[in-house]
Amino acid sequence: MRLALIIGIFAAAALGLSACGFGEEKLAVSESDPNHSGAVLFATHCSGCHTLSAAGTQGSGNRGERTQGPNLNQREESFDDALFAIQNGGFSGAIMPQNIVVGEEAKAVAKFVAKYAGSEAEQSPRPGETKAP
Numbered sequence: 660m661r662l663a664l665i666i667g668i669f670a671a672a673a674l675g676l677s678a679c680g681f682g683e684e685k686l687a688v689s690e691s692d693p694n695h696s697g698a699v700l701f702a703t704h705c706s707g708c709h710t711l712s713a714a715g716t717q718g719s720g721n722r723g724e725r726t727q728g729p730n731l732n733q734r735e736e737s738f739d740d741a742l743f744a745i746q747n748g749g750f751s752g753a754i755m756p757q758n759i760v761v762g763e764e765a766k767a768v769a770k771f772v773a774k775y776a777g778s779e780a781e782q783s784p785r786p787g788e789t790k791a792p
């Protein structure tokens with residue numbers, strides 16, 4: 660049931676991408692940038708649920724759905740946190756699938772997220788955090 664949901668999201672994301680020419684041209688990270696591969700991986704694997712303008716994933720079609728992940732323009736993430744989220748499926752482990760990318764790819768995405776997330780960050784403590792960062 661959950662798998663069907665996830666496949667649905669990926670299908671929706673794929674549709675969204677093809678509608679705008681695979682989206683890659685909107686990457687804010689140039690090919691010579693060491694974070695380019697992380698940005699591409701993010702755009703292809705994470706954009707269905709997360710907004711992050713550096714990856715050109717502004718506004719996904721399913722905004723407002725329960726599966727929608729946090730807008731990463733508005734959250735600072737450290738490399739360790741991003742890698743933890745990738746390996747564990749977010750921090751709650753409830754909705755985000757685990758290990759969408761693994762190994763070097765996971766590290767590349769985490770590096771990219773750590774560098775580019777939080778460009779519009781306000782004080783937005785994560786669930787369970789008592790004080791603002």
Ligand code: HEC
Nearest residue numbers: 704705708726727728741744749750751752753754755759
């Ligand atoms: C099926 C939708 C979905 C996909 C795909 C997805 N995420 Fe998430 N993600 C979520 C949801 C929902 C949360 C918030 C709930 C939680 O933390 O468990 C989250 C949380 C996160 C967080 C923690 C944010 C915070 O500060 O609370 C990070 C970082 C993150 N995701 C990164 C990624 C990366 C990188 C990818 C691609 C490898 C990805 N996500 C793919 C849904 C998704």
